[in-house]
Amino acid sequence: MRRKLVAGNWKMNMTIAEGCAAVETFIDAVELKHMVDVVICPPATVLHNIFQLVRRTHVEVGAQDVFWLEKGAFTGQLSATQIADAGAKYCIVGHSETRGKFGKLEVTPETLPYFSETDHTVNLKIRTLIYHDIAPILCVGETLAEREAGKTDEIVKGQIVGALEGIEPAELMKLNVAYEPVWAIGTGQTCDTPEADRVCGMIRSKLNEILGEDLADGVRVLYGGSVKAANAKELFRQPNIDGGLVGGASLDPHEFSEIVKYA
Numbered sequence: 454m455r456r457k458l459v460a461g462n463w464k465m466n467m468t469i470a471e472g473c474a475a476v477e478t479f480i481d482a483v484e485l486k487h488m489v490d491v492v493i494c495p496p497a498t499v500l501h502n503i504f505q506l507v508r509r510t511h512v513e514v515g516a517q518d519v520f521w522l523e524k525g526a527f528t529g530q531l532s533a534t535q536i537a538d539a540g541a542k543y544c545i546v547g548h549s550e551t552r553g554k555f556g557k558l559e560v561t562p563e564t565l566p567y568f569s570e571t572d573h574t575v576n577l578k579i580r581t582l583i584y585h586d587i588a589p590i591l592c593v594g595e596t597l598a599e600r601e602a603g604k605t606d607e608i609v610k611g612q613i614v615g616a617l618e619g620i621e622p623a624e625l626m627k628l629n630v631a632y633e634p635v636w637a638i639g640t641g642q643t644c645d646t647p648e649a650d651r652v653c654g655m656i657r658s659k660l661n662e663i664l665g666e667d668l669a670d671g672v673r674v675l676y677g678g679s680v681k682a683a684n685a686k687e688l689f690r691q692p693n694i695d696g697g698l699v700g701g702a703s704l705d706p707h708e709f710s711e712i713v714k715y716a
């Protein structure tokens with residue numbers, strides 16, 4: 454039986470003081486049980502402070518991204534050694550916001566694909582995380598245009614294959630995958646539960662094929678995209694959903710603690 458995982462992705466929110474206050478409130482509000490793993494992914498500037506706060510609890514911290522090389526002239530980037538040094542045990546990779554896909558056709562300053570992550574860079578990042586014993590949370594998901602064209606499964610499978618290509622299955626024991634339909638992120642529009650469960654099941658079949666059933670069985674498949682207290686219970690009950698990657702709702706410590714309780 455896989456343990457459920459709930460990860461909060463704070464994105465570009467929270468100062469050190471705000472983040473610490475939120476985590477203190479969260480720890481007071483939540484009843485942490487051994488059956489569920491909880492990860493908070495704050496901005497890099499706040500990571501170490503949150504790590505210090507949670508180190509005696511069951512909560513872990515994660516980074517929101519990583520660069521694949523070890524050190525050097527890469528302005529603005531952070532290596533796996535650096536995020537591990539700050540306390541990260543998990544790291545998000547291939548988030549649709551770093552893949553630069555906002556599901557919109559017109560390019561405006563808001564929709565400009567700033568980071569242009571590709572399956573290849575995602576693959577390199579997963580390799581460096583494995584090497585440093587950090588658990589990847591690999592995000593996959595289709596845009597609205599891809600869904601409307603009936604390409605959801607093809608896109609998601611392609612992202613998984615690209616992300617894991619050439620990596621020894623035995624090295625992927627700490628892998629987590631989050632199905633995050635791009636059109637459901639930060640929009641309040643959740644993918645309907647049976648469909649979220651179906652795609653997560655499809656992801657599991659693909660993982661079985663790539664890793665073999667025994668290894669794939671340890672990989673958690675999460676759902677992400679407008680998860681909140683009001684829909685978490687229903688989502689986490691589904692047979693193919695092993696938890697959630699929560700953006701906006703993880704910024705409110707009371708709401709986040711409710712979500713964790715449902716897991």
Ligand code: PGA
Binds near residue numbers: 702
């Ligand atoms: P959301 O974000 O919960 O605000 O939709 C989820 C995510 O981007 O991981």
